[in-house]
Amino acid sequence: MSHQEIARPATAKRSSALKGTARMPGDKSISHRSFMFGGLASGETRITGLLEGEDVLRTGEAMKAMGARIEKHGDEWIIQGTGNGCLLEPRAPLDFGNAGTGSRLTMGLVGTYDMETTFIGDASLSKRPMARVLDPLREMGVQVLKSAPGDRMPLTLRGPRQAAPITYRVPMASAQVKSAVLLAGLNTPGVTTVIEAVITRDHTEKMLQGFGANLEVETDADGVRHIRIEGQGKLSGQTIAVPGDPSSAAFPLVAALLVPGSDILIENVLMNPTRTGLITTLLEMGAEIELLNQRNAGGEDVADLRVRSSELKGVTVPAERAPSMIDEYPVLAVAAAFAEGETLMQGLDELRVKESDRLAAVARGLETNGVDCSEGHDWLSVRGRPDGKGLGGGTVATHLDHRIAMSFLVMGFAAEKPVTVDDQSMIATSFPEFMGLMAELGAEID
Protein backbone atom coordinates (compact mmCIF):
# COMPACT_ATOMS: atom_id res chain seq x y z
CA MET A 1 0.00 0.00 0.00
CA SER A 2 1.20 3.49 -0.69
CA HIS A 3 1.32 4.44 2.99
CA GLN A 4 4.10 1.97 3.59
CA GLU A 5 6.24 3.67 0.97
CA ILE A 6 5.61 7.39 1.29
CA ALA A 7 5.24 9.00 4.71
CA ARG A 8 2.89 11.98 4.73
CA PRO A 9 3.54 14.26 7.71
CA ALA A 10 0.78 16.45 9.19
CA THR A 11 0.87 19.41 11.56
CA ALA A 12 -1.87 20.45 14.00
CA LYS A 13 -2.02 24.01 15.29
CA ARG A 14 -3.60 25.69 18.27
CA SER A 15 -7.25 26.04 17.23
CA SER A 16 -10.11 28.26 18.25
CA ALA A 17 -13.18 26.77 19.95
CA LEU A 18 -14.43 23.55 18.32
CA LYS A 19 -18.15 23.64 17.49
CA GLY A 20 -20.66 21.50 15.66
CA THR A 21 -21.72 17.88 15.32
CA ALA A 22 -19.67 14.87 14.34
CA ARG A 23 -21.16 11.46 13.51
CA MET A 24 -18.92 8.54 14.32
CA PRO A 25 -18.01 5.91 11.74
CA GLY A 26 -18.73 2.26 12.54
CA ASP A 27 -16.97 0.42 15.31
CA LYS A 28 -13.85 -1.37 14.07
CA SER A 29 -14.22 -4.47 16.24
CA ILE A 30 -17.86 -4.99 15.26
CA SER A 31 -17.12 -4.26 11.59
CA HIS A 32 -14.39 -6.94 11.39
CA ARG A 33 -16.70 -9.45 13.04
CA SER A 34 -19.63 -8.50 10.78
CA PHE A 35 -17.59 -9.37 7.68
CA MET A 36 -16.24 -12.56 9.25
CA PHE A 37 -19.45 -13.96 10.68
CA GLY A 38 -21.50 -12.81 7.70
CA GLY A 39 -18.96 -14.46 5.38
CA LEU A 40 -19.21 -17.69 7.35
CA ALA A 41 -22.95 -17.88 8.03
CA SER A 42 -25.45 -19.55 5.70
CA GLY A 43 -27.60 -17.17 3.67
CA GLU A 44 -27.54 -13.41 3.48
CA THR A 45 -26.10 -10.86 5.92
CA ARG A 46 -26.84 -7.16 5.42
CA ILE A 47 -24.65 -4.57 7.13
CA THR A 48 -25.14 -0.83 7.46
CA GLY A 49 -22.78 1.59 9.19
CA LEU A 50 -19.74 -0.60 8.49
CA LEU A 51 -16.37 1.07 9.06
CA GLU A 52 -14.77 1.27 5.63
CA GLY A 53 -11.25 1.58 7.01
CA GLU A 54 -8.37 -0.31 5.40
CA ASP A 55 -8.16 -2.89 8.21
CA VAL A 56 -11.79 -3.93 7.87
CA LEU A 57 -11.69 -4.01 4.08
CA ARG A 58 -8.76 -6.45 4.31
CA THR A 59 -10.92 -8.76 6.40
CA GLY A 60 -13.59 -8.53 3.71
CA GLU A 61 -11.02 -9.45 1.05
CA ALA A 62 -9.87 -12.44 3.12
CA MET A 63 -13.44 -13.71 3.48
CA LYS A 64 -13.94 -13.33 -0.28
CA ALA A 65 -10.74 -15.30 -0.92
CA MET A 66 -12.28 -18.13 1.13
CA GLY A 67 -15.58 -18.26 -0.72
CA ALA A 68 -17.85 -15.53 0.68
CA ARG A 69 -19.59 -13.15 -1.74
CA ILE A 70 -19.42 -9.56 -0.54
CA GLU A 71 -20.88 -6.61 -2.42
CA LYS A 72 -21.81 -3.05 -1.62
CA HIS A 73 -25.19 -1.70 -2.77
CA GLY A 74 -25.74 1.93 -1.84
CA ASP A 75 -25.05 2.24 1.88
CA GLU A 76 -25.42 -1.45 2.53
CA TRP A 77 -22.94 -4.32 2.40
CA ILE A 78 -24.57 -7.57 1.32
CA ILE A 79 -22.87 -10.88 2.02
CA GLN A 80 -23.65 -14.41 0.92
CA GLY A 81 -21.82 -16.62 3.39
CA THR A 82 -20.31 -20.04 2.79
CA GLY A 83 -21.99 -21.82 5.72
CA ASN A 84 -20.15 -22.86 8.89
CA GLY A 85 -17.43 -25.40 8.13
CA CYS A 86 -17.44 -24.59 4.40
CA LEU A 87 -14.66 -22.02 3.93
CA LEU A 88 -12.44 -22.72 0.92
CA GLU A 89 -8.65 -22.84 0.82
CA PRO A 90 -7.44 -19.41 -0.33
CA ARG A 91 -5.32 -19.51 -3.50
CA ALA A 92 -2.94 -16.76 -2.35
CA PRO A 93 -1.62 -15.48 1.00
CA LEU A 94 -4.16 -13.44 2.99
CA ASP A 95 -2.73 -9.92 3.34
CA PHE A 96 -3.96 -8.24 6.53
CA GLY A 97 -1.96 -5.03 6.15
CA ASN A 98 -1.78 -3.34 9.58
CA ALA A 99 -4.64 -5.30 11.17
CA GLY A 100 -4.00 -7.33 14.33
CA THR A 101 -7.68 -8.04 14.89
CA GLY A 102 -8.34 -9.18 11.31
CA SER A 103 -5.32 -11.48 11.22
CA ARG A 104 -5.60 -13.00 14.70
CA LEU A 105 -9.34 -13.68 14.50
CA THR A 106 -8.95 -15.17 11.02
CA MET A 107 -6.17 -17.47 12.26
CA GLY A 108 -8.70 -18.87 14.71
CA LEU A 109 -11.44 -19.01 12.14
CA VAL A 110 -9.45 -21.00 9.53
CA GLY A 111 -6.85 -22.72 11.71
CA THR A 112 -9.01 -25.77 12.33
CA TYR A 113 -9.74 -26.29 8.60
CA ASP A 114 -7.99 -29.13 6.82
CA MET A 115 -6.24 -26.68 4.47
CA GLU A 116 -3.21 -24.40 4.21
CA THR A 117 -3.55 -20.69 4.85
CA THR A 118 -0.75 -18.13 4.72
CA PHE A 119 -0.94 -14.81 6.57
CA ILE A 120 1.09 -11.75 5.62
CA GLY A 121 1.03 -8.13 6.78
CA ASP A 122 2.91 -4.85 6.88
CA ALA A 123 6.09 -4.07 8.86
CA SER A 124 4.12 -3.25 12.03
CA LEU A 125 1.96 -6.41 11.92
CA SER A 126 4.98 -8.59 11.11
CA LYS A 127 6.57 -7.53 14.41
CA ARG A 128 3.55 -8.38 16.56
CA PRO A 129 3.38 -11.58 18.65
CA MET A 130 1.20 -14.32 17.22
CA ALA A 131 2.17 -17.09 19.69
CA ARG A 132 -0.71 -15.97 21.89
CA VAL A 133 -3.08 -17.27 19.20
CA LEU A 134 -0.92 -20.07 17.76
CA ASP A 135 -0.36 -21.77 21.15
CA PRO A 136 -4.03 -22.62 21.79
CA LEU A 137 -4.48 -23.50 18.11
CA ARG A 138 -1.60 -25.99 18.36
CA GLU A 139 -3.43 -27.62 21.29
CA MET A 140 -6.41 -28.08 18.98
CA GLY A 141 -4.25 -29.86 16.40
CA VAL A 142 -3.26 -26.98 14.12
CA GLN A 143 0.25 -27.08 12.62
CA VAL A 144 2.28 -23.95 12.05
CA LEU A 145 4.08 -25.00 8.88
CA LYS A 146 6.13 -21.81 8.54
CA SER A 147 6.60 -18.64 10.52
CA ALA A 148 9.12 -15.86 11.01
CA PRO A 149 11.25 -16.19 14.18
CA GLY A 150 9.24 -15.95 17.41
CA ASP A 151 5.93 -17.10 15.83
CA ARG A 152 5.55 -13.96 13.76
CA MET A 153 4.07 -13.33 10.33
CA PRO A 154 4.46 -14.28 7.52
CA LEU A 155 3.16 -17.64 8.69
CA THR A 156 1.35 -20.64 7.27
CA LEU A 157 -1.20 -22.78 9.10
CA ARG A 158 -2.39 -26.29 8.30
CA GLY A 159 -5.43 -27.59 10.10
CA PRO A 160 -6.03 -31.21 11.18
CA ARG A 161 -8.65 -33.54 9.62
CA GLN A 162 -10.62 -33.04 12.79
CA ALA A 163 -9.73 -30.51 15.48
CA ALA A 164 -9.84 -31.32 19.20
CA PRO A 165 -11.91 -29.13 21.51
CA ILE A 166 -9.97 -27.57 24.39
CA THR A 167 -10.54 -25.64 27.58
CA TYR A 168 -8.30 -22.60 27.45
CA ARG A 169 -7.62 -19.99 30.13
CA VAL A 170 -6.52 -16.84 28.32
CA PRO A 171 -3.22 -15.83 29.95
CA MET A 172 -3.48 -12.10 29.20
CA ALA A 173 -6.44 -9.71 28.92
CA SER A 174 -7.04 -10.10 25.19
CA ALA A 175 -10.31 -10.13 23.28
CA GLN A 176 -8.40 -11.17 20.20
CA VAL A 177 -7.06 -14.35 21.81
CA LYS A 178 -10.43 -15.15 23.38
CA SER A 179 -12.10 -14.66 20.01
CA ALA A 180 -9.55 -16.69 18.05
CA VAL A 181 -10.14 -19.73 20.28
CA LEU A 182 -13.93 -19.36 20.12
CA LEU A 183 -13.80 -19.08 16.32
CA ALA A 184 -11.56 -22.15 16.14
CA GLY A 185 -14.26 -23.87 18.21
CA LEU A 186 -16.84 -23.17 15.51
CA ASN A 187 -15.25 -25.81 13.25
CA THR A 188 -14.42 -28.29 16.04
CA PRO A 189 -16.69 -31.11 17.21
CA GLY A 190 -17.86 -30.85 20.83
CA VAL A 191 -17.57 -27.95 23.25
CA THR A 192 -14.64 -25.53 23.27
CA THR A 193 -14.33 -23.51 26.50
CA VAL A 194 -12.53 -20.22 27.02
CA ILE A 195 -11.89 -19.01 30.55
CA GLU A 196 -11.43 -15.30 30.94
CA ALA A 197 -10.33 -13.90 34.31
CA VAL A 198 -10.93 -10.24 33.39
CA ILE A 199 -13.70 -9.29 30.99
CA THR A 200 -12.54 -7.89 27.64
CA ARG A 201 -14.73 -6.58 24.83
CA ASP A 202 -17.54 -9.10 24.38
CA HIS A 203 -18.53 -8.50 20.75
CA THR A 204 -17.57 -12.02 19.60
CA GLU A 205 -19.80 -13.66 22.21
CA LYS A 206 -22.77 -11.37 21.61
CA MET A 207 -22.57 -11.46 17.83
CA LEU A 208 -22.06 -15.23 17.58
CA GLN A 209 -25.17 -15.70 19.72
CA GLY A 210 -26.99 -13.35 17.35
CA PHE A 211 -25.89 -15.48 14.38
CA GLY A 212 -27.35 -18.55 16.12
CA ALA A 213 -24.25 -20.20 17.61
CA ASN A 214 -24.82 -22.36 20.67
CA LEU A 215 -22.67 -20.23 22.99
CA GLU A 216 -23.17 -19.66 26.69
CA VAL A 217 -21.35 -17.47 29.19
CA GLU A 218 -21.26 -18.23 32.88
CA THR A 219 -19.61 -15.88 35.37
CA ASP A 220 -18.46 -17.63 38.55
CA ALA A 221 -18.35 -16.25 42.11
CA ASP A 222 -14.87 -14.76 41.47
CA GLY A 223 -16.08 -12.90 38.39
CA VAL A 224 -14.25 -15.31 36.06
CA ARG A 225 -16.09 -15.90 32.80
CA HIS A 226 -16.48 -19.39 31.32
CA ILE A 227 -17.49 -19.15 27.67
CA ARG A 228 -18.60 -22.39 26.02
CA ILE A 229 -19.24 -22.82 22.33
CA GLU A 230 -20.58 -25.94 20.68
CA GLY A 231 -18.85 -26.54 17.37
CA GLN A 232 -20.19 -27.42 13.94
CA GLY A 233 -23.57 -25.77 14.48
CA LYS A 234 -25.44 -23.67 11.97
CA LEU A 235 -24.93 -19.92 11.69
CA SER A 236 -27.58 -17.90 9.85
CA GLY A 237 -27.16 -14.57 8.09
CA GLN A 238 -28.23 -11.47 10.05
CA THR A 239 -29.05 -7.80 9.56
CA ILE A 240 -26.53 -5.63 11.40
CA ALA A 241 -26.43 -1.87 12.04
CA VAL A 242 -22.88 -1.18 13.26
CA PRO A 243 -22.82 1.45 16.04
CA GLY A 244 -20.20 4.24 16.02
CA ASP A 245 -16.70 3.53 17.31
CA PRO A 246 -15.97 4.79 20.85
CA SER A 247 -12.23 4.42 20.18
CA SER A 248 -12.54 6.89 17.27
CA ALA A 249 -14.90 9.16 19.23
CA ALA A 250 -12.09 9.49 21.78
CA PHE A 251 -10.20 11.89 19.48
CA PRO A 252 -12.80 14.63 18.91
CA LEU A 253 -13.91 14.09 22.51
CA VAL A 254 -10.49 14.85 24.03
CA ALA A 255 -9.90 17.64 21.48
CA ALA A 256 -13.11 19.39 22.60
CA LEU A 257 -12.17 19.01 26.28
CA LEU A 258 -8.78 20.61 25.67
CA VAL A 259 -9.54 23.45 23.24
CA PRO A 260 -10.98 26.37 25.28
CA GLY A 261 -14.57 27.38 24.49
CA SER A 262 -15.41 24.15 22.65
CA ASP A 263 -18.90 22.67 22.67
CA ILE A 264 -19.54 19.74 20.32
CA LEU A 265 -21.95 16.86 19.84
CA ILE A 266 -20.58 13.43 18.95
CA GLU A 267 -23.37 11.26 17.58
CA ASN A 268 -23.81 7.50 17.54
CA VAL A 269 -21.26 6.25 20.06
CA LEU A 270 -21.26 2.60 21.19
CA MET A 271 -21.60 2.52 24.99
CA ASN A 272 -20.96 -1.18 25.61
CA PRO A 273 -19.48 -1.23 29.16
CA THR A 274 -16.46 -3.22 27.95
CA ARG A 275 -15.51 -0.14 25.89
CA THR A 276 -16.28 2.91 28.06
CA GLY A 277 -13.26 3.09 30.39
CA LEU A 278 -12.03 6.34 28.83
CA ILE A 279 -15.33 8.13 29.51
CA THR A 280 -15.31 6.90 33.13
CA THR A 281 -11.75 8.19 33.54
CA LEU A 282 -12.38 11.56 31.91
CA LEU A 283 -15.48 12.09 34.09
CA GLU A 284 -13.30 11.41 37.14
CA MET A 285 -10.87 14.03 35.82
CA GLY A 286 -13.69 16.59 35.75
CA ALA A 287 -14.68 16.43 32.08
CA GLU A 288 -18.05 17.85 31.07
CA ILE A 289 -19.47 14.98 29.03
CA GLU A 290 -23.23 14.60 28.83
CA LEU A 291 -24.79 11.38 27.59
CA LEU A 292 -27.80 12.24 25.43
CA ASN A 293 -30.36 10.18 23.59
CA GLN A 294 -29.30 6.94 25.25
CA ARG A 295 -30.80 4.03 23.35
CA ASN A 296 -30.38 0.39 22.43
CA ALA A 297 -29.60 -0.39 18.81
CA GLY A 298 -29.22 -3.99 17.63
CA GLY A 299 -28.48 -5.24 21.15
CA GLU A 300 -25.88 -2.58 21.98
CA ASP A 301 -26.17 0.59 24.07
CA VAL A 302 -25.56 3.73 22.03
CA ALA A 303 -25.57 7.43 22.98
CA ASP A 304 -24.73 10.90 21.68
CA LEU A 305 -22.10 12.78 23.67
CA ARG A 306 -22.18 16.51 24.32
CA VAL A 307 -18.66 17.59 25.19
CA ARG A 308 -17.59 21.00 26.50
CA SER A 309 -14.07 22.22 27.18
CA SER A 310 -13.19 21.44 30.77
CA GLU A 311 -10.52 22.01 33.39
CA LEU A 312 -9.11 18.54 33.99
CA LYS A 313 -7.42 17.20 37.11
CA GLY A 314 -4.92 14.34 37.23
CA VAL A 315 -6.15 10.96 38.53
CA THR A 316 -4.86 7.45 39.10
CA VAL A 317 -6.33 5.06 36.53
CA PRO A 318 -6.54 1.58 38.07
CA ALA A 319 -5.02 -1.39 36.25
CA GLU A 320 -8.39 -3.24 36.27
CA ARG A 321 -9.79 -0.59 33.94
CA ALA A 322 -7.21 -1.19 31.22
CA PRO A 323 -9.18 -3.75 29.14
CA SER A 324 -12.13 -1.35 28.76
CA MET A 325 -9.93 1.47 27.42
CA ILE A 326 -6.90 -0.34 26.04
CA ASP A 327 -6.82 1.59 22.75
CA GLU A 328 -7.50 4.95 24.43
CA TYR A 329 -4.35 5.38 26.56
CA PRO A 330 -2.45 7.42 23.94
CA VAL A 331 -5.19 10.05 23.78
CA LEU A 332 -5.74 9.91 27.56
CA ALA A 333 -2.02 10.64 27.99
CA VAL A 334 -2.52 13.73 25.80
CA ALA A 335 -5.49 14.82 27.96
CA ALA A 336 -3.29 14.27 31.04
CA ALA A 337 -0.66 16.62 29.56
CA PHE A 338 -3.21 19.45 30.00
CA ALA A 339 -4.57 18.34 33.40
CA GLU A 340 -3.61 19.86 36.71
CA GLY A 341 -1.28 17.56 38.64
CA GLU A 342 -0.25 13.99 37.95
CA THR A 343 -2.10 11.28 36.05
CA LEU A 344 -0.87 7.75 36.72
CA MET A 345 -1.89 4.97 34.33
CA GLN A 346 -1.24 1.40 35.47
CA GLY A 347 -1.53 -2.11 34.06
CA LEU A 348 -0.34 -1.09 30.59
CA ASP A 349 1.77 -4.13 29.63
CA GLU A 350 -0.47 -4.93 26.63
CA LEU A 351 0.32 -1.49 25.16
CA ARG A 352 3.81 -2.77 24.39
CA VAL A 353 2.44 -5.13 21.69
CA LYS A 354 -0.05 -2.95 19.80
CA GLU A 355 0.48 -1.49 16.30
CA SER A 356 3.63 -0.03 17.90
CA ASP A 357 5.10 -0.20 21.40
CA ARG A 358 2.49 2.39 22.35
CA LEU A 359 3.84 3.04 25.81
CA ALA A 360 7.26 4.00 24.44
CA ALA A 361 5.77 5.87 21.46
CA VAL A 362 3.53 7.95 23.73
CA ALA A 363 6.32 8.72 26.22
CA ARG A 364 8.71 9.79 23.43
CA GLY A 365 5.97 11.88 21.78
CA LEU A 366 5.15 13.64 25.05
CA GLU A 367 8.82 14.32 25.83
CA THR A 368 9.45 15.72 22.35
CA ASN A 369 6.60 18.14 22.97
CA GLY A 370 7.79 19.36 26.34
CA VAL A 371 5.56 17.22 28.59
CA ASP A 372 6.94 16.04 31.93
CA CYS A 373 6.35 12.27 32.08
CA SER A 374 7.89 9.03 33.27
CA GLU A 375 7.51 5.54 31.87
CA GLY A 376 7.82 2.18 33.61
CA HIS A 377 7.53 -1.36 32.30
CA ASP A 378 3.72 -1.24 32.57
CA TRP A 379 2.88 2.28 33.71
CA LEU A 380 3.00 5.88 32.59
CA SER A 381 2.86 9.00 34.70
CA VAL A 382 2.15 12.42 33.17
CA ARG A 383 2.37 15.78 34.91
CA GLY A 384 0.17 18.28 33.12
CA ARG A 385 0.25 21.97 32.16
CA PRO A 386 -3.38 23.19 32.19
CA ASP A 387 -2.59 26.30 30.11
CA GLY A 388 -0.63 24.30 27.52
CA LYS A 389 2.26 26.80 27.89
CA GLY A 390 5.54 25.54 26.54
CA LEU A 391 3.90 22.43 25.08
CA GLY A 392 4.25 21.39 21.44
CA GLY A 393 6.91 22.20 18.88
CA GLY A 394 7.99 18.60 18.34
CA THR A 395 7.76 16.00 15.60
CA VAL A 396 6.35 12.66 16.73
CA ALA A 397 7.48 9.29 15.35
CA THR A 398 4.25 7.37 14.69
CA HIS A 399 5.78 3.91 13.93
CA LEU A 400 2.93 2.97 11.55
CA ASP A 401 0.43 3.48 14.39
CA HIS A 402 -2.82 5.31 13.60
CA ARG A 403 -3.68 6.02 17.23
CA ILE A 404 -0.30 7.64 17.90
CA ALA A 405 -0.83 9.90 14.87
CA MET A 406 -4.36 10.98 15.87
CA SER A 407 -3.49 11.45 19.56
CA PHE A 408 -0.63 13.84 18.88
CA LEU A 409 -2.62 15.80 16.30
CA VAL A 410 -5.19 16.30 19.07
CA MET A 411 -2.37 17.59 21.26
CA GLY A 412 -1.46 20.16 18.61
CA PHE A 413 -4.98 21.70 18.67
CA ALA A 414 -4.42 22.82 22.28
CA ALA A 415 -0.64 23.18 22.71
CA GLU A 416 1.08 26.54 22.55
CA LYS A 417 3.24 25.44 19.59
CA PRO A 418 2.24 23.24 16.63
CA VAL A 419 2.67 19.46 16.82
CA THR A 420 3.81 17.49 13.77
CA VAL A 421 3.38 13.75 13.21
CA ASP A 422 5.80 12.11 10.79
CA ASP A 423 3.04 10.19 8.98
CA GLN A 424 -0.73 10.53 8.75
CA SER A 425 -1.31 7.75 6.19
CA MET A 426 -2.05 5.06 8.75
CA ILE A 427 -5.07 6.99 10.05
CA ALA A 428 -6.96 5.42 7.12
CA THR A 429 -6.71 1.99 8.75
CA SER A 430 -9.31 2.91 11.38
CA PHE A 431 -10.69 6.42 10.88
CA PRO A 432 -10.44 7.61 7.26
CA GLU A 433 -12.77 10.56 8.01
CA PHE A 434 -10.59 11.92 10.85
CA MET A 435 -8.95 14.86 9.06
CA GLY A 436 -12.14 16.13 7.41
CA LEU A 437 -14.23 15.65 10.52
CA MET A 438 -11.79 17.53 12.77
CA ALA A 439 -11.46 20.35 10.22
CA GLU A 440 -15.26 20.68 10.13
CA LEU A 441 -15.32 21.13 13.89
CA GLY A 442 -12.82 23.97 13.42
CA ALA A 443 -9.52 22.22 14.16
CA GLU A 444 -6.46 23.42 12.24
CA ILE A 445 -4.42 20.76 10.48
CA ASP A 446 -2.05 21.09 7.51
Ligand code: S3P
Ligand atom coordinates in the same frame (compact mmCIF):
# COMPACT_ATOMS: atom_id res chain seq x y z
C1 S3P B 1 -9.72 -5.82 19.61
C2 S3P B 1 -9.12 -6.16 20.79
C3 S3P B 1 -8.05 -5.38 21.43
C4 S3P B 1 -7.89 -4.00 20.80
C5 S3P B 1 -7.99 -4.03 19.30
C6 S3P B 1 -9.33 -4.61 18.87
C7 S3P B 1 -10.79 -6.67 19.08
O1 S3P B 1 -6.84 -6.08 21.29
O2 S3P B 1 -6.66 -3.41 21.18
O3 S3P B 1 -7.84 -2.73 18.76
O4 S3P B 1 -11.54 -6.22 18.17
O5 S3P B 1 -10.93 -7.80 19.56
P1 S3P B 1 -6.41 -7.23 22.35
O6 S3P B 1 -7.52 -8.17 22.44
O7 S3P B 1 -5.17 -7.83 21.80
O8 S3P B 1 -6.17 -6.48 23.63
